[in-house]
Amino acid sequence: MYVNTKDILEKASKEFYAVPAFNINNLEFLIAILEGAVEKNAPVIIETSEGAIKYAGNGDPIRGAKFFVNLVKGYADTLNIPVALHLDHGKNIEYIAAAIKAGYSSVMIDASHEPFEENLKITKEVVKWAHAAGVSVEAELGQLAGIEDNVSAEENVLVDPEQAKIFVEETGVDFLAPAIGTSHGAFKFKGEAKLDFERLEKVKKLTNIPLVLHGASSVPVKYVELAEKYGADLGGAKGVPAEEIKKCVKLGINKVNTDTDLRIAFLAGLRKNLTENVKEFDPRKYFKEGMQFVKDVVMDRLEFLGAAGKA
Ligand SMILES: O=C(COP(=O)(O)O)N(O)CCCCO
Numbered sequence: 001m002y003v004n005t006k007d008i009l010e011k012a013s014k015e016f017y018a019v020p021a022f023n024i025n026n027l028e029f030l031i032a033i034l035e036g037a038v039e040k041n042a043p044v045i046i047e048t049s050e051g052a053i054k055y056a057g058n059g060d061p062i063r064g065a066k067f068f069v070n071l072v073k074g075y076a077d078t079l080n081i082p083v084a085l086h087l088d089h090g091k092n093i094e095y096i097a098a099a100i101k102a103g104y105s106s107v108m109i110d111a112s113h114e115p116f117e118e119n120l121k122i123t124k125e126v127v128k129w130a131h132a133a134g135v136s137v138e139a140e141l142g143q144l145a146g147i148e149d150n151v152s153a154e155e156n157v158l159v160d161p162e163q164a165k166i167f168v169e170e171t172g173v174d175f176l177a178p179a180i181g182t183s184h185g186a187f188k189f190k191g192e193a194k195l196d197f198e199r200l201e202k203v204k205k206l207t208n209i210p211l212v213l214h215g216a217s218s219v220p221v222k223y224v225e226l227a228e229k230y231g232a233d234l235g236g237a238k239g240v241p242a243e244e245i246k247k248c249v250k251l252g253i254n255k256v257n258t259d260t261d262l263r264i265a266f267l268a269g270l271r272k273n274l275t276e277n278v279k280e281f282d283p284r285k286y287f288k289e290g291m292q293f294v295k296d297v298v299m300d301r302l303e304f305l306g307a308a309g310k311a
C-alpha cells in the first residue's frame with residue numbers, strides 16, 4: 001500500500017531500525033526494489049532526484065512527477081507492504097511544487113548549501129506548504145562532499161548538533177539528514193570510512209526525530225569486479241561498510257539513502273548479459289540479470305538495516 005513516509009519512519013525511529021530509500025529513474029529498478037521488499041516483507045521508500053523527474057518527464061517536472069506517482073502508487077497499491085515515494089534533494093521550487101501536487105509521500109528541501117538562517121527560512125516555507133497537503137518533509141544540515149546528479153559540494157561540513165535542535169524546533173521538519181562524514185557517489189573516502197558517531201548521537205538526543213543517512217552506498221566489491229570483468233572502469237570505487245551503517249542505525253538513523261549500489265549492480269548484470277547473449281534484443285531478457293542483482297542488493301540491505309519483517 002502507498003503510505004506517507006512519516007508513518008514508516010516514526011515506527012522505525014521508535015524501534016531503532018532503518019528503512020532504505022532507493023533511488024529510481026526507470027521501471028526496471030522500481031520492479032526489482034519492490035519485489036525485493038515483498039520477499040523480505042519490509043517497508044520501503046522509493047525516491048527520485050530532480051534529475052530523475054526531469055528524465056522521466058523529458059524535461060517537464062509536472063509530467064515526470066505525475067509519471068512516478070502513478071507508476072509507484074499503481075504498483076504499491078497491489079502489495080501488502082508499505083511503500084512511500086520521496087523527492088530526494090529537492091532544490092528547485094518548481095520540482096518541489098510538482099512533487100507535492102502530484103502526490104509524493106514526502107519531499108526533501110535541500111538548502112544545506114545556504115547559510116543556516118537561510119536554510120531555516122526556506123525549510124519553514126516548504127514545511128508549511130507540504131504539511132497543508134499532507135506531505136512530510138526532510139531537510140539537511142551540514143554538507144556532504146561528492147558528486148552525483150546535480151548534487152555536489154566541495155568538502156564535508158559536519159552538522160552542528162545544537163543548531164540541529166533549533167532547526168527542528170523552528171521549522172517543524174519531519175526528518176533530518178545530519179552530515180556526519182559520508183558523501184555521494186562511488187568514491188567516498190580517500191582513506192578509511194570515518195563517520196562522526198558522537199555527533200550523530202548528540203543530534204538524535206537533541207532532536208528526537210527520525211534521521212536520514214545520505215551517501216550510504218557500500219559499493220559491494222563483487223559487483224564492481226563483475227562490471228569491470230565485462231568492460232566497466234570503476235577504478236577506486238569505495239563505499240560505507242555495512243557494519244558502519246549498522247552503528248549509525250543503533251544511534252538513531254532511520255532512513256538510509258542508497259543509489260550508487262543499485263546503479264553498479266544493474267550495470268554488472270547488464271554488461272554480463274549483453275556480452276553473453278549477443279543475439280538477444282528483447283530488453284525484458286537482457287535487463288533481467290541486472291534487475292536480479294538490484295533485487296539481491298535490496299534484500300541484503302533490508303536485512304542488515306533491520307527492516308525485514310517490519311511491513
Ligand atoms: O544520499 C544518496 C545516496 O548516495 P549514494 O548511493 O551515492 O551513497 N542520495 O541522496 C542519492 C543521490 C541522488 C543523486 O543521484
Ligand code: NA
Nearest residue numbers: 088089108138
Ligand atoms: Na532525501
Ligand SMILES: [Zn+2]
Nearest residue numbers: 184214215257
Ligand atoms: Zn543524498
